[in-house]
Amino acid sequence: MFPTMPAGRAGRSDLQAEMLSGLPEYFMASFYPHMEMEMEMETEMAMRDEAVDATRMDRALVASRNHREAERRRRERIKSHLDRLRTILACDPKTDKASLLAKVVERMKDLKQRAEEITEAQCFPSETDEIVVLPSSASISGQRSVFEASFCCEDRSDLLPELIDTLRSLRLKTLRAEIATLGGRVRNVLILAKENEASEEEEEEEEEEEDEPGGAFLRDALQALVDRPHPAERCKRRRLVDQDST
Template sequence: MDGGDENDESACAVGPATAAAEAKAVAANKSHSEAERRRRKRINGHLATLRTLLPTTIKTDKASLLTEAVRCVRELKKATAELAAAMSPETTADGVEAPPSFNTFPSEIDELKLSYTGEDDDSGAGNVRAAICCEDRPEIMPELARALKSVEGTVVRAEMSTVGGRIRIALWLRVEGLGKGGDEAALAAVKLALKEVVDRPTAVVGSGNHLPGGPGNKRPRLLM
């Protein structure tokens, strides 16, 4: 009799545990199925968008769409490179001297290029050209303003272009205390201030978090 009671108690103990494990497995499977459904829906949405964007879509299956998208992107990149090559590397469209290696469109690499262009006047101020490329973000202009204020820099001229979440900014600066020949310490301070803007993380909207360099983070490149 005692043996039978022990078996009954064990069965009672195992029963609820097994039921709980099964319920957990069912819930996990349902969650996985929902996630897969959302993933497929998102992919189908992207494919539908591609169908509306591509100039020619004879075949509408996924493989053909992706092949055509890659071909179009390559053609656009080639056209962009030809357009950039057609422009003088030393001057902008209105004939004003441009920053070193300034391209019309943002690149996929975070970079900062800086060069001293000469003394502004007898006051000790100097001229600097800068080209910045990084992830675009709403706060980048206030950040640049604070950075330049910290090194007594004044913007004489600026040009900007944004494409696909990337931004390129060309700056012509007048920096106090730079002096004749470009004081190395002052120039280094300008470089550091601008580099902090380029390297600053991009906020993830709605999360309160930051990702280093934002979506599609690229390795920073610093040139003088």
């Protein structure tokens, strides 16, 4: 019966030593180098496994340390910003985060409302095209009707001359005008009144226009003015038309 081989590398080494002790010397001389080489290979593999395990452990430790350091810096930034908000809002240093954020929201709402009020008061142009025409409550002797008109659009060199021509064609007299430009945009706020002197045909047309609710005729005219392309685009279109005709 063969002896039972113990488990593990240590057991195999003991068994090999016991088996080799009973072999002849000439057999040992040819067999031992192979056994020694195998043992060296096993030892090298064990050392390599230990090195791999150590490398993995080192990487895990480095990653954990980097994560803790990044988390610490993040908490410090948050704390710094919260302290700055407490200073700006003149809050107690012990104010908790939820109460502080609630105060920030209220302050932002207040600032937004103030900005809107300033924009309306200063008639700053908006980022989108808009046209508003309302019948004015002002009563002016000798005038048939008065309108308050406001429109915002992209500023261009021919806008004002075309606006004058449009109002002249509608027989509207400018009583008051405010113009504000900002960032290539322009807002015009006008108080307009119908002129008195007109022929019978023009009076009939004016009566029909007055029947339109809220000065729709003026709104349509201003809309056509706003939608009119830029002079450079019109020149480009004219060149394209000329090329197509040739």
